[in-house]
Amino acid sequence: GQQVMQIPQYQHVQEGEDFTTYCNSSTTLSNIQWYKQRPGGHPVFLIQLVKSGEVKKQKRLTFQFGEAKKNSSLHITATQTTDVGTYFCAGFSGNKLTFGGGTRVLVKP
Amino acid sequence: EPEVTQTPSHQVTQMGQEVILRCVPISNHLYFYWYRQILGQKVEFLVSFYNNEISEKSEIFDDQFSVERPDGSNFTLKIRSTKLEDSAMYFCASTWDRGSQPQHFGDGTRLSIL
Numbered sequence: 129g130q131q132v133m134q135i136p137q138y139q140h141v142q143e144g145e146d147f148t149t150y151c152n153s154s155t156t157l158s159n160i161q162w163y164k165q166r167p168g169g170h171p172v173f174l175i176q177l178v179k180s181g182e183v184k185k186q187k188r189l190t191f192q193f194g195e196a197k198k199n200s201s202l203h204i205t206a207t208q209t210t211d212v213g214t215y216f217c218a219g220f221s222g223n224k225l226t227f228g229g230g231t232r233v234l235v236k237p
Numbered sequence: 238e239p240e241v242t243q244t245p246s247h248q249v250t251q252m253g254q255e256v257i258l259r260c261v262p263i264s265n266h267l268y269f270y271w272y273r274q275i276l277g278q279k280v281e282f283l284v285s286f287y288n289n290e291i292s293e294k295s296e297i298f299d300d301q302f303s304v305e306r307p308d309g310s311n312f313t314l315k316i317r318s319t320k321l322e323d324s325a326m327y328f329c330a331s332t333w334d335r336g337s338q339p340q341h342f343g344d345g346t347r348l349s350i351l
Contacts, residue, residue, distance in 0.1 A: 129296075161339060163280075170328055171280060173339035216280060223293035225270075225340060227280040 130155045132219050134228035141207045142236050149231035151200040151217035159220045160193055160200045165230070166213045174215075209235050239263045243329050243343035251351055253318050258346045260312045260329030269312045270330040270340060271304065273297065280328065286312065287335070316348075324350045 131154040141147050151160065159178045163171035175184055177193035177200060184191045190203040200217055214230040242261045250256045262269050271283040285292040286304055303315045312331075316323055326347050330340040 165280075170342040170344050172342070176339060218280075223285045223287075223335065224282045224295070226282060227272075229279045 130219065130221055130226045132217060132226045132228040134217055134231055136231055137229060139231050139233045140236065141211075141233060143207055143209060145207055146203065146205045147207065147233070148201055148203045149215055149217075149233075151202075151219075151228050153198045153219045153226075155219075155221060156197050157219040157221055160197075161218045161220065161225065162191060162200075162202055163216045163218060163227075164213050165216065169213075171216060204233075207233075207235055209237060211235055239341075241329055241331055241341050241343035243327075243346050245346060246344065247347045247349070249349045249351065250319055252321055256316050256319055256348065258314045258316075258327050258329075258348070260314070260331075260343055261310055262312055262329065262331030263333075263341055264310075266331035266333045266341070268292075268332050268335055269304075269306070270332075271314045272328045272330065272342075273325045274328065274345075275325045283314070283327075319348075319350045321350050324348060 134151050139147050161176045162174040165171045175191050181195050182193040188205045192201045214232045216227050216230045218225040218227045244259045269286040272280050274280045282295050283298045284294040301317045305313050326345045328345045329343045332338045332340045
């Protein structure tokens, strides 16, 4: 079955620094979605990418969808303490979302 | 903003007992989902539901699991005979379009099997 993998599993970032988390799917995706889950919370939708090579920005967050629609990345610039949480990519195919393992982000002030 | 609501927030059940988790999706949404998240792990798809029938289900969703939309507003997940490994957070989600719209998640039900 479809598998979605994310690296790194953990990201310890100094406040103000940049980092990137990567997502890879074993199959071509219709679209890819990114969610953020705060500790003790539920996944909250951030963005969806549909087109091959698509790049979208949300303030300090930049999302990219690969040309083959099998990989994606999330780049955060100037990390803030509010960025703490787990970022999941999720690939949509068929009738389901398959989540990656997530990147747990910890920010050092 | 409309929300997906789930009840109860925490359910403690003896192993072998039946449990029903309840969800009220956003009112104009047509597609409904259940996910499971074991503590510290990823969100796992269980089942999708549309037009009063299951669209897709995962390997986790075996004969012990069932879903129902009994009255047009509630969407329930039943586990017939719970096992210790069913302990997890269960999230309900809904969307009005199959794949092109984000899924809205409820706050989840924490299921603890003793």
